[in-house]
Amino acid sequence: MTKIALVFPGQGAQAVGMAKELYDNFSQAKQVFDSANDVLGFDLKKIVFEGPEETLRQTQYTQPAIFAASMAAFNVFAGSFNISDAAAAGHSLGEYSAMAAAGVFNLNDGFKLVKARGEFIQAASQKNPGTMAAIIGLDNGKINEICKNSGGVCEAVNFNSPGQIVIAGASEAVSKTVALATEAGAAKAIVLNVSGPFHSSLMTPAADMMGEELRKYNFNNPKFPVYTNCDAKANSDASAIAGKLVRQINNPVLWEQIIRNMISEGYSVFIEIGPGRVLSGLLRRIDKGVKSLNIEDSKSLEKTIAELSKN
Secondary structure, eight states: OOEEEEEEOOTTOOOTTTTHHHHHHOHHHHHHHHHHHHHHSSOHHHHHHHOOHHHHTSHHHHHHHHHHHHHHHHHHHHHHSOOOSEEEEESTTHHHHHHHHTTSSOHHHHHHHHHHHHHHHHHHHHHSOOEEEEEESOOHHHHHHHHHTSSSOEEEEEEEETTEEEEEEOHHHHHHHHHHHHHTTOSEEEEOOOSSOTTSGGGHHHHHHHHHHHTTOOOOOOSSOEEOTTTOOEEOOHHHHHHHHHHTTSSOBOHHHHHHHHHHTTEEEEEEESSSSHHHHHHHHHOTTSEEEEESSHHHHHHHHHHHHTO
């Protein structure tokens, strides 16, 4: 039997109008967004479906918005297809979608957690301002060496695919690292339009606050393995999950290793669930031999189910 890997996008995948078509056509998607408004205390539907983009891009709104869009797509898919022999992973924020899909916590608790996470990250970004940059065409060792010569806090924080690494840290140090990377022969080195130095050690205040928040919740063992960002390992024990959700805030996202581990353990069909196809693009750079599908609207849902039905 084909083993399916469900992958969930993180911050940066958002777009005004995402999941609107699912909301209009599927009760499972409607229920997700209606629950969001009740739990969050603000009109998430209006922000997601109408914008403006500047508001949607603010971390405290972006995080619950992407979680909602991803869970809407997942619930519609789960209502249309029998998901068995699956595993899941989520990139950064997407790890919360993966956990919710696996039943680690319910939808309402998921909204509370991502709302808190967004607020804590926003606060840490104001306390320790910084930025991020993507560097393409240099290996891990060379980037780590350049970061050490930046004259400030600058760290490799997203290992996304071969030759594509994201760094984060204090703005001046990141800018210097971009210049040094260009001198060292990087194919591309560009500062990203983000509101903070995510996944770097500058996010430690957010990690500390998230640790306190997570103590309020009781988690279930996942119904299928969830591969976590901070160690790229499959998790089936609820007792370890809270600590790993804390660690992912101020530690690197080991995305390439997660995908390689899933492939080595027999997962051969990857379904990106939620807005955009960023993770599908990374998957092609990691291994062109595995099948990549996605679900973000009715058309992609129908196509994905048709492809799965062939197996």
